[in-house]
Amino acid sequence: MDGKLLEAKNVSVDFRIDGQYQTAIHKLNISIKHGEVVALVGESGSGKSTFAMSVMGLHNSDQTRVTGSIKLNDNELIGLSERQFDAYRGVSVGMIFQDPLSSLNPLMKIGDQIAEAITVHDKQSKKVKQRVQKLISDVGIVDVQRVSQQYPHELSGGMRQRVMIAIALANEPDLIIADEPTTALDATIQAQILDLIKEIQQKKNAGILLITHDLGVVAEMADTVTVMYAGQIVEQARVSDLFNHPKHPYTRSLLRADPSEVNSGDELYAIPGTVPALKDMDHSKDLFLKRVPWLDKAEVEATVDEKLQKVSDGHYVRGNAWQNFEFLEDL
Amino acid sequence: MSELVRIENLKVYYPIRTGFFNRVTDNIKAVDNISFTIESGQTYGLVGESGSGKTTIGKSLVGLEDPTSGKILFEGHEVTTNKQKKAINYNKDVQMVFQDSQSSLNPRKTIGEIIAEPLKNFGVPNVIGAGYDGERSFDQTKINERVLALLKIVGLPAQTVAQYPFQFSGGQRQRIGVARALATNPRLIVADEPVSALDLSVQAQVLNFMKKIQREYGISFLFISHDLGVVKYMTDNIAIMHNGRFVEMGTTNDIFNDAQHIYTKRLLSAIPSLDVSKRDEKRAYRKRIESEFTQNKDAYYQQDGLRDRAYDLEPITKTHYVALKKEGA
Numbered sequence: 001m002d003g004k005l006l007e008a009k010n011v012s013v014d015f016r017i018d019g020q021y022q023t024a025i026h027k028l029n030i031s032i033k034h035g036e037v038v039a040l041v042g043e044s045g046s047g048k049s050t051f052a053m054s055v056m057g058l059h060n061s062d063q064t065r066v067t068g069s070i071k072l073n074d075n076e077l078i079g080l081s082e083r084q085f086d087a088y089r090g091v092s093v094g095m096i097f098q099d100p101l102s103s104l105n106p107l108m109k110i111g112d113q114i115a116e117a118i119t120v121h122d123k124q125s126k127k128v129k130q131r132v133q134k135l136i137s138d139v140g141i142v143d144v145q146r147v148s149q150q151y152p153h154e155l156s157g158g159m160r161q162r163v164m165i166a167i168a169l170a171n172e173p174d175l176i177i178a179d180e181p182t183t184a185l186d187a188t189i190q191a192q193i194l195d196l197i198k199e200i201q202q203k204k205n206a207g208i209l210l211i212t213h214d215l216g217v218v219a220e221m222a223d224t225v226t227v228m229y230a231g232q233i234v235e236q237a238r239v240s241d242l243f244n245h246p247k248h249p250y251t252r253s254l255l256r257a258d259p260s261e262v263n264s265g266d267e268l269y270a271i272p273g274t275v276p277a278l279k280d281m282d283h284s285k286d287l288f289l290k291r292v293p294w295l296d297k298a299e300v301e302a303t304v305d306e307k308l309q310k311v312s313d314g315h316y317v318r319g320n321a322w323q324n325f326e327f328l329e330d331l
Numbered sequence: 332m333s334e335l336v337r338i339e340n341l342k343v344y345y346p347i348r349t350g351f352f353n354r355v356t357d358n359i360k361a362v363d364n365i366s367f368t369i370e371s372g373q374t375y376g377l378v379g380e381s382g383s384g385k386t387t388i389g390k391s392l393v394g395l396e397d398p399t400s401g402k403i404l405f406e407g408h409e410v411t412t413n414k415q416k417k418a419i420n421y422n423k424d425v426q427m428v429f430q431d432s433q434s435s436l437n438p439r440k441t442i443g444e445i446i447a448e449p450l451k452n453f454g455v456p457n458v459i460g461a462g463y464d465g466e467r468s469f470d471q472t473k474i475n476e477r478v479l480a481l482l483k484i485v486g487l488p489a490q491t492v493a494q495y496p497f498q499f500s501g502g503q504r505q506r507i508g509v510a511r512a513l514a515t516n517p518r519l520i521v522a523d524e525p526v527s528a529l530d531l532s533v534q535a536q537v538l539n540f541m542k543k544i545q546r547e548y549g550i551s552f553l554f555i556s557h558d559l560g561v562v563k564y565m566t567d568n569i570a571i572m573h574n575g576r577f578v579e580m581g582t583t584n585d586i587f588n589d590a591q592h593i594y595t596k597r598l599l600s601a602i603p604s605l606d607v608s609k610r611d612e613k614r615a616y617r618k619r620i621e622s623e624f625t626q627n628k629d630a631y632y633q634q635d636g637l638r639d640r641a642y643d644l645e646p647i648t649k650t651h652y653v654a655l656k657k658e659g660a
């Protein structure tokens with residue numbers, strides 16, 4: 001094993017909208033080593049969940065086209081049948097979904113759902129009940145008995161999220177895909193859950209794809225960070241480089257919008273304009289530059305090299321605009 | 332400043348049924364004797380442990396949950412029951428952004444139809460402003476215009492108006508829920524985790540807009556969030572919840588600069604920092620406060636079955652209340 005757990009190359013996903021295929025992600029390259037935490041951050045709607053769902057083989061194949069290559073432990077995933085996917089979903093790959101409610105069965109008690117996740121791949125499994133109870137209590141739920149008898153709609157948003165985390169971690173997978181795993185959790189329980197994920201990671205030398213908007217979580221958890229905008233990667237770096245020396249104009253703009261040090265009377269920095277609709281995205285350009293109205297038109301319209309530019313060891317960025325980008329206020 | 336909403340001794344209990352006959356054997360005290368006031372034109376923050384009762388309070392306010400006991404008053408009118416709410420046409424003044432955006436959007440309707448729904452029910456106000464009681468238009472062109480304006484505010488391309496909820500990302504769906512709540516310019520919006528699925532820049536766009544309509548039209552917010560940075564920026568007053576009870580209540584400044592209750596301190600210590608180089612330091616600090624919490628818990632809580640039940644709030648200044656054991660108790 002060369003250490004590569006997941007290797008995604010040139011992954012593109014097109015959705016059929018109004019009868020036409022429109023590109024949601026364009027030629028992504030992401031790899032995750034055993035024991036590594038890769039954070040995926042970026043604009044809402046930039047394609048993070050779309051990428052995660054293609055690793056899990058969960059796109060509707062009639063309405064979606066997935067191309068490129070995704071290898072897990074050297075086995076190609078793109079093109080596998082439902083049944084072939086089933087063999088590793090929930091076993092070697094566990095996914096924490098962004099939307100807990102729609103990934104839980106509304107008609108099944110919580111305890112039974114977790115038990116099913118354990119037994120579905122391990123029929124011989126003993127002591128299922130004890131394992132279910134331990135999982136519920138590991139995710140910080142005190143009333144274990146009560147909650148295992150309840151249905152999803154009878155739990156709070158954060159409790160549902162934790163139940164789903166328990167299910168994703170039940171079989172201690174090699175790859176954990178966590179799509180906004182802690183959005184519904186308070187800071188103390190979030191810390192507890194992140195500790196739990198790390199513990200399993202260390203025990204199994206698992207890799208983690210961590211999708212989140214919470215940059216504090218990124219700073220605490222990640223080894224490397226990949227930043228997306230409009231279906232493409234705009235920057236990849238080790239976590240400390242990304243926070244200390246962000247390069248791409250999108251990354252820098254994103255960090256500037258952090259509200260935590262802003263006085264409540266002041267406006268927050270927000271990137272001007274909005275992302276284009278999918279059908280208006282021309283991925284040969286650096287699409288973010290359209291959001292920088294003070295740039296020169298020629299620069300905005302320039303075709304950008306598909307390959308990311310190397311800035312320093314392990315640090316890559318899209319296009320050249322970062323070299324002389326400045327915020328309007330600083331010009 | 333004038334009072335918009337007053338909540339008095341609110342309790343919401345859910346029955347626990349067990350055994351063959353499905354008898355009620357106990358109650359989940361989701362909200363356990365809570366009182367607070369939301370001033371008009373202000374933002375009240377509700378923060379606390381996951382499962383502590385925040386959404387339940389929000390739902391009681393908009394009439395989706397029946398209080399077990401207690402009172403809700405809107406400008407002095409009692410609106411505890413749905414009948415009382417109807418009597419003063421309360422629903423046109425109060426909207427909610429739901430924590431689970433996905434399940435709050437009808438999967439068979441386009442997002443244009445979803446955002447237009449409250450406009451069809453209550454009309455497009457001729458003057459956009461909270462508490463506007465004058466004429467409202469039900470004209471389809473007016474409604475369409477308003478829908479497109481709202482999409483722009485939450486940063487969604489106009490072309491997406493005819494798409495269905497499943498064709499959107501998590502954060503985009505959340506923004507559809509925000510647009511729907513803002514549509515009729517209500518006087519109170521219960522915003523339950525309205526920006527938890529948004530990147531910092533889109534979040535800034537939405538928060539700036541919420542502040543703007545508050546400044547211009549005096550809208551009030553009950554703002555429920557786990558993101559303490561956002562809460563600090565958005566709110567005037569805050570209550571901290573734990574197990575169905577308020578453990579501390581005060582101005583935003585009281586809470587962030589002078590926290591007294593051990594749960595509040597623990598919560599604040601767990602906010603992750605953006606400084607990668609302080610990872611280990613931060614973690615050690617959090618662990619230390621956690622163990623202080625475990626050691627000193629008994630001084631701050633009574634035992635109630637498995638749960639810790641906070642004491643009643645006592646004032647320590649004019650604005651700042653803390654759930655402390657009474658002297659001699």
Ligand SMILES: Nc1ncnc2c1ncn2[C@@H]1O[C@H](COP(=O)(O)OP(=O)(O)OP(=O)(O)O)[C@@H](O)[C@H]1O
Pocket residue numbers: 015016017024042043044045046047048049050051098278497498499500501502503528529530
């Ligand atoms: N099933 C679908 N059909 C059509 N378009 C879709 C579908 N799913 C997602 N999209 C579109 O693809 C783009 C990427 O969506 P995705 O869910 O991957 O974003 P995301 O980065 O996860 O955003 P968020 O941070 O808001 O969750 C969005 O523009 C979205 O509207």
Ligand SMILES: Nc1ncnc2c1ncn2[C@@H]1O[C@H](COP(=O)(O)OP(=O)(O)OP(=O)(O)O)[C@@H](O)[C@H]1O
Pocket residue numbers: 153154155156157158159184185186345359361379380381382383384385386387388430
């Ligand atoms: N319909 C219901 N039936 C039974 N119990 C319920 C129901 N709805 C909520 N509860 C319980 O009430 C408590 C409070 O839930 P609530 O959703 O108000 O919490 P919350 O503070 O919003 O939490 P979160 O931050 O996780 O969203 C939880 O213990 C939950 O299990």
Ligand SMILES: [Mg+2]
Pocket residue numbers: 048049050098179500501502
């Ligand atoms: Mg997503």
Ligand SMILES: [Mg+2]
Pocket residue numbers: 156157158385386387430523
């Ligand atoms: Mg909630």
